[in-house]
Amino acid sequence: MSESGTGQLMLGHEVPDFEMDTYDPVAKNFSKFSLAEQKQAGRWTILFFYPADFTFV
Template sequence: MSEICCGLRVGQDVPDFKIETFEPTKGDFGEISLETLKADKKWTILFFYPAAFTFV
């Protein structure tokens, strides 16, 4: 039986995404996409930690 998983594995490409960001030095919101980061040749670290920044 094969295991079905929707996560990424080492070596797989991350799908493009856009997220809303807050730039504290400017005090303003903006948007960034993985496509933009790749075009600018920026290193990017993605992490997901459920409930890490939620208020309880």
């Protein structure tokens, strides 16, 4: 991701824009996720962090 913010995030406050590399298991292809693009598209985002690929939910 691009480093565009530091410090603790707060509910009700804007998240600084970020980007990251992704793998799309439906298209079976690499892509990128961009919060700025989500905002342009008017989409909600749910980020679901997990420790590693063998410990999913």
